[in-house]
Amino acid sequence: MWEEEIWSCSWCYAATHVGGEWFEVARPPYLPMSMRWERAVADGLPADVSHAFGIFVRTLCGIQQVGMSPSDHWWLPEREYVCGACREVAGVIDGRWPQAMRDEGARVSVARRL
Template sequence: MRLYNNVATYRCAWCQALLRLNGGQWVVAAPYSPVSERRWAACMHKAADNGLKHAFDGDATLCELPEEEVEVYRHLWRPGRSSCDACARAAAVIDGRWPPAQRA
């Protein structure tokens, strides 16, 4: 749990939903967005020279590269030809974990 603008927030490790504490109950703080609509920041591994973009989620990539090993960009990540396969697979798994009722 972290404080963001003096509000308790929590990111679910299983589905990556961002929740905030509201009146003693956890509520979804950010609406669902499909992988194709770019949910994560783009980044690249500092030591690799392969041009692969990874999906960054706050303190690590979806393929578990720590923040210290990547350079995070201001644009958002999108799966495709130049994206990390492990990040794309993890994004698909995370996307599938969102309940259909929460996808509106």
């Protein structure tokens, strides 16, 4: 039986997947803001404002609702009906990714050698 853990950085929100069938350490590459987060859905969130689903079952602006989950749709920060606080946090997080770590080969997967 194998297990997998996902570690998320609370500073830059980079995710690292550890474990799995081949005990791989996978670090997904940098994604632009419009492809990094899904729209948050939950009872109690206003329908006329789009919030980004972050990590630790919260929106980027810090809202936590019981049953919150990411939707099947991208959260698009350039839209006018998005939460301004989520947009601001997304910009701060995006700025934390070093330019040298943004190309496709900068974050790689490493499998355990058997």
